[in-house]
Amino acid sequence: MTEIFTSADLDAVLTGAARPLLLTDATVHTLNPVIGTMEHADVLIGAGLVVGVGPGIITAAEDDDAVVIRATGTTIIPAVLDISAMLAYAPHPEGPGTAGPGTLTPGVPAHLAVLDDADAPDLPTALRTSLTDPGRLRAVLRDGVPIAWGGTVLAPSSRHPATTDADGGVAGRVDPDRVGVWIDTEDFLHQELTADGRYDETRGGRAHAYQGRYWIDGDRIDYLDDLGFWAFGQFDGDTLHHAGYTMRRKDVR
Missing domain, CATH: 2.30.40.10 (Urease, subunit C, domain 1)
Known part of the structure; x- marks a missing residue:
């Protein structure tokens, strides 16, 4: 046969x-x-x-x-x-x-x-x-x-090309054009995406409320928090939608 x-x-x-x-x-x-x-x-x-x-x-x-x-x-x-x-x-x-x-x-x-x-x-x-x-x-x-x-x-959906963060741990896939601090329209949520594939959230003035790794694939961003849970967001031009929040990147100039 x-x-x-x-x-x-x-x-x-x-x-x-x-x-x-x-x-x-x-x-x-x-x-x-x-x-x-x-x-x-x-x-x-x-x-x-x-x-x-x-x-x-x-x-x-x-x-x-x-x-x-x-x-x-x-x-x-x-x-x-x-x-x-x-x-x-x-x-x-x-x-x-x-x-x-x-x-x-x-x-x-x-x-x-x-x-x-x-x-x-x-x-x-x-x-x-x-x-x-x-x-x-x-x-x-x-x-x-x-x-x-x-x-x-051939390509498990859980496999992400990774980088190494400053502490030697495994970090996520980075898009340099989206690195920076993203702030929601109510100024409650500040989410920093760093160049080493980590994120750090400030919520209502509470620093480091959530921290972990992130991966960007096209217009999708996936988060793996250090506490162990997964979340995601979606980019739409210069806007990031995540967990009901609408965020824009802070102008660093």
Whole structure:
């Protein structure tokens, strides 16, 4: 039997990251109540979204310059489950509509997992196997990007490139353009982001109320406080939103 989801396949996916990706000839549980489950089906992914799902998409793969990965003998399921999406489902009068994230409906983020058919004889077994024995997953894609392949985790979400702080400890990922003191609109919260990947909060004049590490990835900032809890914030231009506070960086000039 020909090997599938090999390292060569992964190289093709990563090298062709700007091209559409087609997983072909699999059993696909879409979890969309109209589309349902299909056998010998294809999943077409582009720009991080599910573009198409169903049999016959392979016929246009060459036209679309797609990277084609043969998935014969496997079952594809959503990697993110959202019960509320099913409850809120509203069918389109002339089509399947969208059940949102947690399905493999065209137009939703391409979060999906691939299992061998032997580990997924039906949907409940497929879901149970993926949750209780993730090492049996052939592949996992998030936003169309492989994070696990051939049973090997490629990029754990908890792994952050780190620096070393002044005390020799592990610090977070830093964006030099966002280093400084951020102050909320009520002048209650002052949060200093330092160049060594640490943060230090003053709350209502109480210095060092919270201290810890931070990581910045794009417009998202994650905090790991020295007390052990995690929190996050979101940058929007020159504004930082965190825990209900709207902050702007202090002008240091």
